Amino acid sequence: MAGHDKGDRNKPLYMISVAAELCGMHPQTLRVYEQKGLVNPGRSRGNTRLYSQADIERLNLIGQLTDEGINLAGVVRILDMRERAEERDAEIDELRARVRELQDEVHELKTRVRITELAPYEGNDRTSLYGLLAGPKSQDRS
Structure with missing residues (x-):
């Protein structure tokens, strides 16, 4: 989000049900994406998944890519290239x-x-x- 620094974007905030609703995905889809390493939500002390704004943005991008017909292997490749480009x-x-x-x-x-x-x-x-x-x-x- 514009106006927020990187720390704010990465702060774990949303439980899986809220994150799923924000992304228009089923909570099980988020679990699968986590299992496949596409997203890595934080955890509360009670081990509840907590998604940050950056996680939500990443999930939205994953949703857009899969809606365009890109399989998860392609999504992984695209996300990796995107992260490397941002680092560069x-x-x-x-x-x-x-x-x-x-x-x-x-x-x-x-x-x-x-x-x-x-x-x-x-x-x-x-x-x-x-x-x-x-x-x-x-x-x-x-």
Whole structure:
């Protein structure tokens, strides 16, 4: 659901009868899907199946696929490919963020090099130059 974080989507909430009604399926169908590894509901302390919103969404997708004539082996394959694609998308997002961080660091370093090239300093003593790069506080040591 939009606006909910991943933790909310995975929180076990619905007993099997409610989950079955939300998905338009028979509770026994949900049990079969669990047995075949298509869905893995949480359990209460009393060992009652509890389905999350993510489980409901997954069951709805399974229902759509089977309604289109795809057998359970095909559903397993599709769900696996979908999960892998989502993992890859998340990885790509992380890598893009890291690339942006590195681009910012490179930009900062290039800026410092330009400042170094333009800043006057005496002889080979770069300490005054580093003071310029560090900012006004390091120059106030007099």
